[in-house]
Amino acid sequence: MNPFSPANPKDRIIFALDVDHFHEAQHWVTLLKDRVGLFKVGKQLFTHSGPKVIDMIAQKGQRVFLDLKYHDIPNTVAKAGEEATKHRVTMFNLHALGGFEMMKKTVEASRAVAKTLGISRPIILAVTILTSMDEENLKEVGIQGPLMEEVACLASLAQKAGMDGVVASPKEIGIIRERCGEKFLIVTPGIRHPTDKKDDQKRTLTPKEAIEAGADYLVIGRPIKEAKDPIESVQKIVEDIS
Numbered sequence: 001m002n003p004f005s006p007a008n009p010k011d012r013i014i015f016a017l018d019v020d021h022f023h024e025a026q027h028w029v030t031l032l033k034d035r036v037g038l039f040k041v042g043k044q045l046f047t048h049s050g051p052k053v054i055d056m057i058a059q060k061g062q063r064v065f066l067d068l069k070y071h072d073i074p075n076t077v078a079k080a081g082e083e084a085t086k087h088r089v090t091m092f093n094l095h096a097l098g099g100f101e102m103m104k105k106t107v108e109a110s111r112a113v114a115k116t117l118g119i120s121r122p123i124i125l126a127v128t129i130l131t132s133m134d135e136e137n138l139k140e141v142g143i144q145g146p147l148m149e150e151v152a153c154l155a156s157l158a159q160k161a162g163m164d165g166v167v168a169s170p171k172e173i174g175i176i177r178e179r180c181g182e183k184f185l186i187v188t189p190g191i192r193h194p195t196d197k198k199d200d201q202k203r204t205l206t207p208k209e210a211i212e213a214g215a216d217y218l219v220i221g222r223p224i225k226e227a228k229d230p231i232e233s234v235q236k237i238v239e240d241i242s
Contacts, residue, residue: 005185005216009242011037012211013234014065014187016221018042022049026056028225033062035234038090040219042067054087063090065187065219069127071095074102078109081124085113089122091187093167096126096154103161123165123185126158131169131190148172152179159184165216170205173213188215191223208240 006012013036017025025045032039039057041064046053057064066089070077077094084092094106107124114121128151129138135147143150151172156179158166165185168176173186188210207218220237227233 006037008037009238010035010234012215012217012241013237014038014040014217014219015224015234016040016042016067016189016219017045017053018221018225019045020048022053022056025049025053029057029060029062031230032224032234033060035231037217038063038065040065040067040221043069051087054089058088065090066092069093069095070106071098072102074099074105077102078105081106081110082113085110085119085122086117088119091123091125093125093127096128096158096163096166100157100161103158103163107162124163125165125167125185125187126154126161126163127167128154128158128172129169148175152176155180155184167219170210170213170215173210173215177214182214185216186214187217187219189219191218191220206240207237211241 015028015032015036017028017039019025019028029039039062041053046068054064054066066084066087070080071094077098081092094103096103103126110124111121129147138147138150151168152175155166155168155176159180165187166176167187167189169190170188173188176184176186191205191207191210205213210218224230224233
């Protein structure tokens, strides 16, 4: 069992705060606090509101997954990782396609800052292949191999670099577990109920299917946010994965 994998089903849910404004983020955190495990702050909200949104979530006693998918030269990403660590986020991520050195330097920098400050180090995740992509999209950017093999290769590289886990589609959970073992964290977007719209997600499973396949955390946004009763939607997901 992964030491970072939560025992309580609700704590496996990461709610995606993909919203336009700070006040809208406040609304969702107030509504769903203590009903989900973490709140994901992505590029849209962070670009709009900056670090104050992280502070707002923390002030409400909730945890943050900073989803900025860093991808740059190793020193630049390592410095960004240091700043994320100083914000005391629970998780942050970077792109595995940035390479071994970038990932390794970021892990080392984050751990060093956490030790200096005497705080818990964040979980650092590598994004493998975006869930909006399929094999045809990979070919367009020059990646010719099978999608699953590419995901498995990137996950193995991330593990070798000292990363805690990966962000990967639910369809690739099995091969990641096979290559990286049970203690490697898997955070899974692309979660949809059978009746939900797929939107721009191409590789999806239901919450129950993803947990049964071996996911540790589920990133869920629109299926909750667009529900007639968001709280009821969260409760149904918790029941499904219990």
